[in-house]
Amino acid sequence: MGTLLEVKNLKTHFVTRSGVVRAVDDVSWDVSESETVALVGESGCGKSVSALSIMRLVAGPAGRIVGGQIRFKGRDLLRLSEEEMRHVRGREIGMIFQEPMTSLNPVLTIGRQLTEGLEIHLGLAPAEARRRATELLGMVGIPDPERRLRQYPHQFSGGMRQRMMIAMALSCSPSLILADEPTTALDVTIQAQILELMKDLSRRFGVAMLIITHNLGVVARYADRVNVMYAGRIIERGTARELYANPRHPYTLGLLRSVPRLDEPRRARLDPIEGQPPDLMRLPAGCAFTPRCGFSVERCRVEAPPLCEVNAGGHVSACWEADNLDRARTASRT
Amino acid sequence: MSDGAPLLQVKNLVKHFHLGGGLFGGRAGLVRAVDGVSFEIRRGETLGLVGESGCGKTTTGRCILQLERPTSGQVLFEGRDLATLDEDALRPIRRKMQVIFQDPYSSLNPRMTVGQIIAEPLAVHGIVADRAERARRVRELLSHVGLLPQHVHRYPHQLSGGQRQRVGIARALAVEPSLIVCDEPVSALDVSIQAQIINLLEDLQAQFGLTYLFVAHDLSVVRHISDRVAVMYLGKIVEITDRKSLYDSPLHPYTKALLSAVPIPDPALEARRERVVLGGEVPSPLSPPPGCVFHPRCPVAIDRCRGEVPDLREIRPAHRAACLLA
Numbered sequence: 001m002g003t004l005l006e007v008k009n010l011k012t013h014f015v016t017r018s019g020v021v022r023a024v025d026d027v028s029w030d031v032s033e034s035e036t037v038a039l040v041g042e043s044g045c046g047k048s049v050s051a052l053s054i055m056r057l058v059a060g061p062a063g064r065i066v067g068g069q070i071r072f073k074g075r076d077l078l079r080l081s082e083e084e085m086r087h088v089r090g091r092e093i094g095m096i097f098q099e100p101m102t103s104l105n106p107v108l109t110i111g112r113q114l115t116e117g118l119e120i121h122l123g124l125a126p127a128e129a130r131r132r133a134t135e136l137l138g139m140v141g142i143p144d145p146e147r148r149l150r151q152y153p154h155q156f157s158g159g160m161r162q163r164m165m166i167a168m169a170l171s172c173s174p175s176l177i178l179a180d181e182p183t184t185a186l187d188v189t190i191q192a193q194i195l196e197l198m199k200d201l202s203r204r205f206g207v208a209m210l211i212i213t214h215n216l217g218v219v220a221r222y223a224d225r226v227n228v229m230y231a232g233r234i235i236e237r238g239t240a241r242e243l244y245a246n247p248r249h250p251y252t253l254g255l256l257r258s259v260p261r262l263d264e265p266r267r268a269r270l271d272p273i274e275g276q277p278p279d280l281m282r283l284p285a286g287c288a289f290t291p292r293c294g295f296s297v298e299r300c301r302v303e304a305p306p307l308c309e310v311n312a313g314g315h316v317s318a319c320w321e322a323d324n325l326d327r328a329r330t331a332s333r334t
Numbered sequence: 335m336s337d338g339a340p341l342l343q344v345k346n347l348v349k350h351f352h353l354g355g356g357l358f359g360g361r362a363g364l365v366r367a368v369d370g371v372s373f374e375i376r377r378g379e380t381l382g383l384v385g386e387s388g389c390g391k392t393t394t395g396r397c398i399l400q401l402e403r404p405t406s407g408q409v410l411f412e413g414r415d416l417a418t419l420d421e422d423a424l425r426p427i428r429r430k431m432q433v434i435f436q437d438p439y440s441s442l443n444p445r446m447t448v449g450q451i452i453a454e455p456l457a458v459h460g461i462v463a464d465r466a467e468r469a470r471r472v473r474e475l476l477s478h479v480g481l482l483p484q485h486v487h488r489y490p491h492q493l494s495g496g497q498r499q500r501v502g503i504a505r506a507l508a509v510e511p512s513l514i515v516c517d518e519p520v521s522a523l524d525v526s527i528q529a530q531i532i533n534l535l536e537d538l539q540a541q542f543g544l545t546y547l548f549v550a551h552d553l554s555v556v557r558h559i560s561d562r563v564a565v566m567y568l569g570k571i572v573e574i575t576d577r578k579s580l581y582d583s584p585l586h587p588y589t590k591a592l593l594s595a596v597p598i599p600d601p602a603l604e605a606r607r608e609r610v611v612l613g614g615e616v617p618s619p620l621s622p623p624p625g626c627v628f629h630p631r632c633p634v635a636i637d638r639c640r641g642e643v644p645d646l647r648e649i650r651p652a653h654r655a656a657c658l659l660a
Contacts, residue, residue, distance in 0.1 A: 042524035043495075157615050187386035188551060189612045192595035196611055214525055217597030221604040240601040256599060258529040260558040262581070263598050269536070270558065272529030276494045 003071075004176055004208050005054070006030040010068035012046075012053045015061075019281040023049040025232035026068075031176065036202060036209040038219040038240075041229035042277060047212045050229075051178045054210075055093065056085055073175070091121040094169030094207075098181035100161035104153040110137075110164055111149030114171060121172045136167040141197060159190035163197065170201060177202070180212045195222060216255060220244060225314075228252050231278050231288035234307065238315035248310045248317040250293045253325060287319070295321045340374040340410075341513060341545050342398065347371045347407035349390075349397050353620070363620045367393040369569035370407075372646075375513070380539065380546040382560030382577075384553060384592070388616055389566040391549045395515045398547065399431055400424055411513070429459050432506035436518035438498035442490040448501050449486035452476070455508045475504040478541075480534060496527035500534070507538065517549045532559055553596050557581050565589050568627040569619055571646055575653035585655040588628050626658070634659060 012024040024046040031037045039047040052058045053065050056077065070077040077088065089095075097103040105113060114136060115129035124132060130149070137145035140163040153161060162182065169177050182198065183191040199222055202209050213219060219226055219240065226243050228236040228251065236249040247253040254273040260266070275292040284290060290300045299320050307316040310323070319325075349368040368390040375381045383391045396402040398409050400416050409416045411427060419427070435441040442451055452472045456462045462471050473483050479500040490498055499519065506514055516535065520528040532555065538544060550556050556563060557577060564574040565588065573586040584590050594610040614631045617623055623630050629639040638658055646656040 042526060159615055187616070188553070188592055188595045189386065190615065192609065192611050193613075195597075196609075215597070216525070216599040220599045220601045221597050223601075244599060244601055255525055258526055259599065260554045261598060261600075262554050262557065262593065262596055263600070263603060266558060266577075270529035270533055272533060273526035274530070276496065277524070277526075 001032040001034060003030050004033045004035075004073065005210075006069075006071040007050070007054070008069040008071065010050070010053060010070065011066045012049050012058055012063065013066050014063045016281075021280045022232050022283070023063075023280065024053060027229075027232070027234055028068075029227050029234060029237065031208050031210055033175070034202075034206045034208055036199075036211065036222055036224050038211045038213060038223035038226045039229060040213060040216065040219055040226055042214055044231075044277060044280065045229040046232040047229050048180055051180050051210065051212055054178065055089055055095065057089075087121070090117050090174075091172045092174050092176070094172070094174040094177040096162070096165045096169050096177060096179040096182045098184050100158070100165045100185075101153060103165065104161065106153055108152075109149065110151055110153065110156070114149070114164075114168055117168065117171050132171070133167075136171055137164070139170075139201070140164070140167045141193075142167075158186055159193065162186060162190075162194050166194070166198060166201065170205065170207070173205065174207065176208045176210065178210045178212070181214070182211065183218065184213070184215070191218075198222070216259065228255075231283060232280060233288070233318065235289065235319070236317045237307070238311070239313055242311060242313060242315050246311065246315075248315065248322045248325060249289075249319045250295045250321070250325060251289050252317075254292075254294075295319075295325060297321060339377055341377045341379075341412065342547075343374040343408070343410040344394070344398065345372050345408040345410065347394065347397055347409065348405045349393050349402055350405045366569050366619050366622055368397060368404075369619075369622070371566070371569075371571050373564055373571065373574055375545055375547060377512070377545055378539070378543050379561045380548055380559055382556035382563040383547060383549045383566060384551060384556050384563060385566035386551060386616055388568075388619060390569040390619070391566050392517055394566070395433070395517055395547060395549050399433055399515055400428075401433075429461075429509045430511050431513045431515070432509065432511040433515045433517060434499075434502050434506050434519045437522050438495065438502045439490060441502060442498060442505075444490055446489075447486065448476075448481070448488050448490070448493070451490075451501060452504050452508055455505060459509055461509060471508070475508055478507060478538065479504045480530075494527075495523050496530060499523060499527075499531055503531075503534065503538070507542070510542075511544070513545045513547070515547045515549065518551070519548075520555060521550065521552060528555070535559065553592060565592070568616060568622055570627060570656065572628065572657070573655040574646070575650075579650070579653045585649055585653065585660040586628075586657050587632050587634050587659075589655075591633070626656070 008028050010024055010027045014021040014023055041047045054070055111133055114133040118124045118129040118132055133149055134145045137148055142148050142163050183194050223240045226240050227234045230251050236252045247256055257271045258273055273292055278288050286302050287300045287304050290296045305318045305320045307318045310317045347368055348370055351365040351367055353363040371394055385391045397404045404417050449472050452475055453468050456468050462468045476485060481500050520531050548559055560577050562576050563580045564571050567588050573589045591610045591612045598604060612631050625640045625642055626644050629635040644656045644658045646654050648654050649660050
């Protein structure tokens, strides 16, 4: 399968009065055609800024992409004119956001918001766009689509709005969809519905997906490959199966161990990652995870480890001690 | 953990909100937020209260604290019915019941330092009148929740989410309560911080003999922290029992669907896991369906469920469920 999107050495920085925030700091990853890739990490790790960078929607003048390439179907998106970029947004790359209410226009009908893209990007006539919009709403499981098209976003429930966002993202048959925390604002049972729908549709239409989330469970069920981010960098990457079965970075290991799991016997005590995520303006020299890491050695404090292959199949980890994270040692801590 | 005597008994609690005509003369309606809820919490115990948004779990917590006065029903705290007391009579009891909110940022005054925030209830309730003594007590509380003495002079915006939640906990602890209503205390926090706060809540419970009502939607977290669990749907408790029975052998189809919807961080296991994906959405509490409130989404509903309201009945010892088919 060919590479669809390739992010190379991307750097997105924010200049503030108190200093430069390196939100995304020399990050490289890719998405193949029809593949579902996840960017996982906690608030402030740079996962959302990565997505905004791809769409060139980083809020200026404070935020700026200061280096790197974003190659989509062979073209570098960072070199496109604003006009060309508008054609990419929505037409070639669809978007789904966490809070659909804030990303929909409250004073336009659902129908208008769906047909707008169809008319602009695909040049459909109004009647044709309307027909297609009805079809799209039906496809994402919204009952009575004819009537629903005449309604406004506030008349939709949270789950229905997210279905509508999916319909919008799919409307122009993009080859990639960026989904930023698509189910975080939804209830558990609705979250399950939406994720099943996204998985089903992406398979049916062969759309590649980039899912951005903090939820390790969501990723386990839906991603082919996972990138774990910490403090603006990717610290581990692998196929979902490999990464969960055999985590090779102390942060990934810590995240997996800190969540209680329904399929395991209840533990007497949870095993958290101690400390706080670092201040991106005052990153320590060396590896940013060192102050919270149970495995760190002298070298971690002075030299940031590069991403190195730790296993076959593209499993990489940025940790000097990647080969020494034996489970016996972590088990002995509990 | 618990010594058996109920600290809190909630009997047939009802809270309805009137949606009235309003400025634009819209149709009036009645939101049945909590519709006949009964349970008890024993001293030293943690009762988990789970359900999706709008199920009434937060309103239940607020009615217990008398932040909302119940429409009907009883809230017996140490044997006294709080619903019948006026504000003056309630004040000394409020000391014994505290709350920890989901979003520590919006529940802390941004113009007060951490020290002032924690000292305030000590002064308001007249617990520690002496200033120097109060400062000493604040430092002690900070250390109980894992903060440092220098945090006294910080403002909420200078703290991380996890540290702010620790301040919220210290403020609740300040008045030495016996019951703490924890309303989604970790859901706004990062994954790596959630476990820190849960461990802290458990340590404090052991140290001070606290009783928790733990309101949350995350079933994995609730399983970890609760001794018993109640599941709410559309204003009613549909199942209540001890932790082990609920998670090992759930009886209500809604509980089963909720458990099945929780993603597990293990791709190999997820690939072969059977899932009950519920269709539809939670109906509006303005017009709950007749019969069993869950029947429109229930995968096993029969005709009787449409007309008959199921009682919350004991199906196995100490395991109650509101389902005709259980």
